[in-house]
Every structure is written in C-alpha cells, then in structure tokens.
Amino acid sequence: MEFYNKVGRLALGSRMRRLTELHMDQASKVYALYNVEMQPKWFPVYYSLCNGEEKTITLIAQEIGHSHPSVSTIVKEMTKKGIVKESPYKGDGRKNYVMLTEKGLSFDERLQEQFMDVNTAIEEALAETQHNLWKAIEEWEYILEQRSLDKRVIDAKKQRESRDVTIVEYDPKYQADFRRLNEEWITTYFKMEPADYQSLDHAKEYILDKGGYIYLALLKGEPIGTCALIKMNDDTYELAKMAVSPLAKGKGVGNLLGNTVVEKAKSLGAKKIYLESNMILKPAINLYQKLGFKKVLGNPSPYERCNIQMELNLAYLCTEIR
Template sequence: MEFYNKIGRLALGSRMRRLTELHMDQASKVYALYNVEMQSKWFPVYYTLCNGEEKTITQIAQEIGHSHPSVSIIVKEMTKKGIVKESPYKGDGRKNYVMLTEKGMSYDERLQEQFLDVNAAIEGALAETQHNLWKAIEEWEYILEQRSLDKRVIDAKKQRESKDILIVDYDPKYQPAFKQLNEEWITTYFKMEEADYKSLDHAKEYILDKGGYILFALDKGEPIGTCALIKKDEDTFELAKMAVSPLAKGKGIGSLLGNAVIERAKSVGAKKLYLESNMILKPAISLYQKLGFKKVIGNPSPYERCNIQMELNLVK
C-alpha cells in the first residue's frame, strides 16, 4: 500500500486492478464453498444463460457490456469445463448459439443460495464503509462515458502547456514569423494569393496603420502562433491570418489566440467580428464555432479559397 499512498491518484487504474484481483481471488474461494466449479469472470455469461435461453456471443456481449473477443474466450473456457455448449446458429452458419449444459444448469440451486449469502455479505461490508463503493463505481463509469480519460488528459495537457504561452502584440522582429507561419499553412492546403502577399509582406501598412492589431503566441520567446485583427469600420474587425506552427498543434494555441483577439476587439469598442475561411479546415471551423462565430452570407471575398464567412456579435 505504500506505493499507492506515495504515487496517489496517478495509480488509480493500477489500484482498481489490484482491488479487482483481490476481489476475484476471494470470490473463487466463495464458489468453492458451494461446490460450484466457476470463475468470477465467467459469472456474467452464466447469468445471462441461467434461464435456459440460447444466445449468440454477440447477444451476450451486448447484454453484459463486454467485447465480443472477451466473451468468445470465456465461452471457450466454460465449454472446456462442460458448463456451456455451442450449437450452429440456424440463420447463419458462421455463428453459434451458446447455452448451458446439464452440468451448468445443475449449479442453479446452489448459486441461488450463494447469491443470497454473497448479497448479505456485501451489504454488510458496505455498511462498514464511509463511502458507498457501488454508487462511486456507477458515478465514475458515468463521467468516463461522458468524457473519456484520454480526452481529459489531453485537456489537462493543453491547460498545463498553455500556462507557458505568452500572448504579445506585434513587434517588427516578429514580422518574418508572421509571414512564415501563415505561408506554411496556406501552401499546405491552397496557394498564396495577392491579398495574402499584401497583408503578410506589408503588415504595418496593411493592418497596423489602418487601426488593426497583430498578436503572437510565444513559447519561451519563440513565435508559434499568430492572429490579426483587421479594422473594417468603426464597429467591425476581421479576424484574419490565424496560423499556428505544426510543431505546436494540440496545445490549444488557436483557442488562446482566438480568445485573446476577441478580448482585444471588445476592449477597443468593436461590436462585431467577421472572418473568412474554407470548410475543408474542419479544426479551424470547429474552433470558430466554439468561440461563438456563426455562418453568415457576407460580401464577395478577395480570396479564391474562401467558401464560408462567419460573424460574432460582441454586443449582447
């Protein structure tokens, strides 16, 4: 137990596995008390068949929430012990029915007695605990079904890494990065156009001098992402030239930049943000939707690649 106390919640899966192994080991001794040749892992399969029904492995797997290969292995083990048998499935020769044998059916009376005693023992054990393990397991299963552990770890990773990211305003020394980051993603999917060269080669004249802004995401001082706000009129800015280095993908940089430019637009009194994109850029479109942008029919675009226009109202 010292290991688990030392490492804490990082070993949650291992701790649960240890508890499972402990429970399975003690359960095997319980079956022996009732002279039933059974393993704990077989019980769910046995229980689905104990009323005498024939079922396919697929049906059993769906009913007990196990994988098809897992049930298939258990059925093979129970078949070797003479507890279940398989017979051809009439509708499809590639499938088999599974049912209890006479030996398997003979366990019923003893198992009914065992069920009563085990249930009483479990209830007694639960009464000795401060927390109801059964309810805790139900709750844990539910939250993992809502959002899996791996996705939760991805979120935690992004949050941790984002703490090291600094959002700063344009500086002439970042001009090469502004062009490189944008040119990199544009040429990956499309071709550079005249409007691109105007804004990327002459950022000061085309964006900044007209009342716009350019923000950069820095990681240890290195620009890994950028986004511009181009002033369209007194009330409207265009969110444009958002680009993130491929080396920084998955760190949530786009979200950080998106939120930063929205806050900047609000701070200078903008009432609306507008953007142009292409629907093949699914991660980008998803990000814009999460930021609150909605599809609109806008004015003709200077970009050939534009096939979707979106807006975000900043005034509620």
C-alpha cells in the first residue's frame, strides 16, 4: 500500500485493478464453497441466461454492458466447461444462439443460496465502511461517461500550458510575425488573396488606424499566435486574422486569443462581433461556437475561401447575464 500512498490519484486505475483482482480471487473461493464450477467473470453472462432463454452474443453484450469480443471469449470458456451451448441463429448463419446447458441450469439452486449469503456478507462489509462504495462507483462511472478521463487530461494539459502563454497588444516589432503566422495557416489550407496582402502588409493603415486592435500570443517571448479585432462600425467589430502556429497546437492559444478580443469588444461597447471562416476548419468553427458565435447570412465576402459567416450578439449575452 505504500506505493499507492506515495503515488496517490495518479495510480487510480492500478488501484482499482488491484481491488478487482482482490474481489475476483475471493469470489472464486466463494463459488468453491457452494460447489459451483464457475469463474466470477462468467457471472454476468450466466445471469443473462439463467431464465433459460436463448440469446445472441450481441444481445448479451448489450444487456451486461460488455464488449462483443469479451462476451464471445467468456462464452467459449463456458462452452468448454459444458455450462453453455451454442446453436445456429435462424435466418443468419453468421450468428449463434447461446443458452445454458443442463449442467448450467443445475447451478440455480446452489447459486440462489450463494446469492443470499453473499448479499448478507457484502451488506455487513459495507456497514463497516465510512463511505458508500456502491454509490461512489455509480457516480464515478457516470462522470466518466459524461466526459472521459483522457478528455479531462487533455483539458488539464491545455490549462497548464496556457499559463505559459501571454497575450500582448500589437507593436510594430511584431509586424513580420503577424504576417508570417497568418500566411503560414492560410497557405496550409488555401491561397493568399488580395485582401490578405492588404491587411497583412498594411496592418497599421487597414486595421489599427481605423479603430481596430491586433493581439499576439507569446510563449516565452516568442509569437505563436495572433488575432485582430477590426472595426466595422460603432456597434460591430470583426474577429479576423486569427492564426496559431502548428507548434502551439493543443495549448489553448486560440481560446485565449478569442476571449481576449471578445472582452475587448465588450469594453468598447460593441453590440456584435462578426467573423468569416471556412467549414473545413473544424477546430476553428468549434472554438467560435464555444465562444458563442452563431451562423448567419452576411454580406458578400472579399475572400474566395469564405463559406461560413458567424456572429456573436454581445447585447444578447449581456441581457442573459443580467
């Protein structure tokens, strides 16, 4: 147990496997007490068939929450022991019915006695604990079904790495980086267009002097992402020129930049933020939707690559918050 005390929650999976192995070992001894030739891992399949019905492996797997290969392996093991048997599934020779044999059915009386005694023993053991293990397992299974552990780790990784990223306002020294980052992502998926050259080569005149803003994301002082907030009129700004270096993938940079420009637009009293994109850029579209943008039918775009226009209604958001 010293290992688990040292490692803590990092060894959660290993500790649960240890607990499972402990249960399986002791459950095997329980079956032997009642002279039932059964392995603990077979029990869910046995229980599914104990009323004498014929069922397919697919149906059994659905009922007990196991994978098809897992049930198939268990059925083969139980067949070797003469506990179940298979017969051709009518209408589809690729499938088989599974049912208990006479030997399997003969376990019923002894198992009923075993079930009563096991239930009593478990209730007594649970009464000795400070926490309700059964409910805790149900809760843990539920939250992992809602959002898996690997996805939670990905989010934690992004949060940790994003703490090393700082967002700064545009400075002329970042002009080359602003152009480089945008050209890098544009040419990865599309081609540079006249409107790109206009805004990237003349950022001050096209964006800043017209009341817009440009932000850079820095990782240890190095520009890894950028985004612009272009003024369209007193009520509306455009989120544009968002680009993140492939080297910064997975660090949540797009989310940081997006939230920065949204908060800036709010502080300026803007009512809407508009953007143009392309539906093949699924991560970008997902980000915009996460920020609250909705698909709209906007004005004709100066970009050939644009096939979706989106809008964030800041006035609506403020009403919802209040």
